[in-house]
Amino acid sequence: MPRYLDIAAELKRQIAAGELVPGAKVPSVRKLAATWGVATATAAKALTVVAQEGLINAEPRSGFVVAGSKNVKAPKWSRQHDLTRDRLVRAAIDIADAEGLAAVSMRSVTARLGVATMAPYRHVKGKDELVILMADAAFGERGYPSKGSLAWRPRLELAARTLWSLFKRHPWLAQLGPITRPLPLPNLTAHSEWMLVPLEALGLTAAEMLDITVLIFSYTQGIAVHLEREQQAFSTSGMSDEDWMDSTEGALNAITAMGRFPTFSKMLATLNAEGYDLILDNLFEQGLQALLDGLASRMSTIPCGELNTRATNNGD
Incomplete structure (x- = not known):
């Protein structure tokens, strides 16, 4: 069985068993990819399968969440006639904001919007064009005064x-x-x-x-x-930043113990004593x-x- 179906099956099992309750956030594409040792595209495909069965819903800037029992239903393929380029771009931006650009694919966007797999191709040629439109939209979210100092x-x-x-x-x-x-x-x-x-x-x-x-x-x-x-x-x-720093403590202590880097060692000791956040x-x-x-x-x-x-x- 393809790996994406294995992942989808496990997610459906967790939902059925109540391990993922209605409203709970579903593991992100990145998290699934890391957990299962697969590509992000494979993880996104698994989420698409579960979404198409109506078990999970896409939430803006939050990723997928488990649907409530009253919301479990077949995907609204009829919504594809409402699809616009702007909706497509905004959905892709939401995915990229929440999970990174690697998580954006034509399949993940269609799953989020609940439309047929081929529907986006009426508006864009493919992911490359979609990313260009995403970037232009994002850079245009903030502008400048019509008049301003020439300094x-x-x-x-x-x-x-x-x-x-x-x-x-x-x-x-x-x-x-x-x-x-x-x-x-x-x-x-x-x-x-x-x-x-x-x-x-x-x-x-x-x-x-x-x-x-x-x-x-x-x-x-x-x-x-x-x-x-x-x-x-x-x-x-x-791992959080603090967790990562804790994990490198032994290696840093070994470097300072060499005696080759006195200034670095002194700085590190001072920062450890006084506290420092980058x-x-x-x-x-x-x-x-x-x-x-x-x-x-x-x-x-x-x-x-x-x-x-x-x-x-x-x-x-």
Whole structure:
């Protein structure tokens, strides 16, 4: 019997036996994949089977939950005529937010929406196109004032913090691709436009303007990458940050005992005594200010007359 049917059978057994009661959250795609040692696609297929039998329902941003006895019924395939591209994209975003981008498949989305397997193909060609639409929708969830100061620093700060908030809301966004292959998305371009306006007013060259916007975006993305990785680490290991640190205590003690790293050892001892939490929000802000300070120092080395000349030439 295929592995996905084994998983589905076990889930149905747990529901029938009352081990998973109505309203209880069903193990996520990631959790099932880790528990059974299968690919996420296989785990998603198992959930689809159970959902199609009406035993579990998809809840926005929560994954699947066990249906109540009065709700157990055949899937509403007739709902497929209500399917729109927007509904498809939002369902895929909900899955990615809750379980990661790897959990998004055409099958998992149809299971969440309760529509026929082929219904989404009326709106998108496949998962690749769906992911592009997801990214564009996510980047467009927050924008900027129609009018704002032309001072470069507050605009770059607002852009970075806006992007950071979107990455926190949708951790999978930071995983989409390298900065050297930017996605051609209108809503992503809006963030660049907000940063470019004051840089152009300074009279910077096109190359300088692009370098700065890429620096801001890549810095923010670089910190945000760890949001999704932390979710993955917890999902696959079941260990919190504290649990993981406890598990590495012996290895760290062995390193400090070598005597080769006195400064590291002293720092670690102090942090253990005083307590320390690595908070990504704080790290992001600290790094952002350091980056902007560096840009301010760089711009201060360009004579004002040269900036004015550049601005005039650009205006011509």
